[in-house]
Amino acid sequence: MTKGSINVTAENIFPIIKKFLYSDHEIFLRELISNATDATLKLKHLSTLGEIKGDIGNPIIEVIVDKEKKEIRIIDQGVGMTSEEVEKYINQVAFSGAEEFVEKYKDKVEDTGIIGHFGLGFYSSFMVASSVEIFTKSYQKGSKAVRWECDGSPEYTLEETKRTERGTEIVLHIDDDSLEFLEERKITELLNKYNKFMPIPIKFGTREETLPLAEDAPEGAKPETITVANIVNNPNPAWTKLPADLKDEDYNSFYRELYPMQFEEPLFHIHLNVDYPFNLTGILYFPKLNKNLDPTKDKIQLYQNQVFVTDNVEGIVPDFLQMLRGVIDSPDIPLNVSRSYLQADGAVKKIASYITKKVADKLISLFKNDRKAFEEKWDDIKIIIEYGMLSEDKFFEKSDKFALYPTVDKTYFTFSELEEKIKPTQTDKDGNLIVLYASNEKAQHSYIEAAKEKGYEVLLLDSPIVSHFIQKLEGSKENLQFVRVDSDHIENLIKKDETSISKLSDEEKETLKPLIEEAIPKQTYTVQLEAMDSNANPFIITQPEFMRRMKEMQASGGGGMMGMGNFPDMYNLVVNTNNELVGKILATKTKKKQEALIKQAFDLAKLSQNLLHGEELTKFIKRSFELIK
Ligand code: ADP
Ligand code: MG
Helix, strand or coil, rough: CCCEEEECCCCCCCCHHHHHHHHCCCCHHHHHHHHHHHHHHHHHHHHHHHCCCCCCCCCEEEEEEEEECCEEEEEEECCCCCCCHHHHHHHHHHHHHHHHHHHCCCCCCCCCCCCCHHHHHEEEEEEEEEEEEEEEEECCCCCEEEEECCCCCCCEEEEECCCCCCEEEEEEEEEEHHHHCCCHHHEEEEEECCCCCCCCCEEEEEEEEECCCCCCCCCCCCCEEEEEEEEEECCHHHCCCHHHHCHHHHHHHHHHHCCCCCCCCEEEEEEEEEEEEEEEEEEEECCCCCCCCCCCCCCCCCECCCCECCCCCECCCCCHHCCCCCEECCCCCCCCCCHHHHCHHHHHHHHHHHHHHHHHHHHHHHHHHHHHHHHHHHHHHHHHHHHHHHHHHHHHHHHCCCEEEEECCCCCCCCCHHHHHCCCEEECCCCCCCCCCCCCCCCCCHHHHHHHCCCCCCCEECCCCHHHHHHHHHHHCEEEEEHHHHHHCCHHHCCCCCCCCCCCHHHHHHHHHHHHHHHHCCCCCCEEECCCCCCCCCCEEEECHHHHHHHHHHHCCCCCCCCCCCCCCCCEEEEEEHHHHHHHHHHCCCHHHHHHHHHHHHHHHHHHCCCCCCCHHHHHHHHHHHHHH
């Protein structure tokens, strides 16, 4: 038996490790199973190389919890270790790794994903165990089994032991303050979280399986039940396979495997697979986005060689794609650094731009292959796409080929199609192309109708970021302007050269304007006299595009909008001087009657903009009844 002192200078390293990793004790199981997996994969590799003669069988990993003995055992049938290897890999390498780790990070308590990257993996077991034993026997001919034990102080024992099977068994003697890990439920939960897709089968207990009845079984025969190993993981998850070997159904069933509580099918998937200049595989899904979506649930999961690392992919996946679901697996993502560092890392930047490109390519191909199906999905994906166009220039460049602009009549144009369609009709006298849009079909109905009557197209742009989005579009092209249909009366929205003739003389106009101004709240409404078609409504309330857009952008957190203060609501009251009613108002002799007419017309205009509420509405209704009496 050898007694020795582990190669470490810090007097007692474990208290520091324990404290440091306090919040993340549970990862000990992931680390030990990762080691068991590595050892088993090495064995398989040696076997394919012919370095190991004979059949290695189907090695599995087993986890056993013994509540009475307060033990957790992790058993593998992998390569095992010789006494020299234990000396080297457990006593020396691991500890120098631990030392380096503690040196480097003793002041920083964030980022606990570090373990396993400093050779600290095995020692994470001391976060939950007061002492740890290793029983191991190497695959190498003639090697003797050894037992190692350490109680968390730098002293260890190493001795020969009886063990005939190849592989390693780790025995954790669970500390009194970590007894929760002796609960079967807890271990099941952890295995599910971290090891669900690891490449070697993991057995945890047994389960009953009912055999199917034989076809010629006599009536009333009871099916036989047998006890089988309870394998908790799927060693061959979809993302490790080739896209060519998978059908849509396979992708959908993998989605259910990933998110068992999700009942809605994803809209489509993107299979990621690249090995240069970095390694990355994965599958991303576009979910149906609805208002009840909880962005903290069912997020993209990040794996490293099939070991779950985190579901916080901030900095790795571009922001606009964080609402997607699925998995990303890469050994090349440096997890031992802080998030802010991650964002600056060159490899990570390349990963983000690769993912962006793949998503754009997928959208292009979906659009090309089945435009109708793509249009049907548009409402569910537009937020992600518009957000992407806003935030990623590369994505914006490609979006020409798939971004859609639906009209209120549900025609879906690409931008160039739209441009071509409206150029002849919606170019104003200064050569600007005016794109009309509505944000709410019902509320803006009369404005939409007025535009349609002129033969104009009206887009329906109703996502919450629309004001930022159109701002971006306007900035990307010369002579392009977006205006909401209710931001002015139709003739002013797209100004043509035609000068319209007013039925009122200048003198009459000068009399009319102050009459109206007196009858309405002047601070909020600016009176604007216009000679319009006599069929157009006499009073129309509009809200100038610029003011409204700035206000919206400010409300949704627009950059650069700070310090502009809160905009008050400002409207224009457009008065159609060619409408018969306006003539009537002017001709009305009694002041009182005149005022009543103005108020009534003004209230009707407000009503059509959904601006009439409370006492005003009550008064309006009373007055209206009086009028028809
Ligand atoms: P890492 O896995 O990052 O190398 P660990 O501290 O987890 O660091 O493990 C240290 C080393 O101990 C491993 O590299 C391996 O050589 C050895 N080891 C740990 N567990 C096993 C095991 N179950 N079977 C064989 N070797 C093991
Ligand atoms: Mg390890």
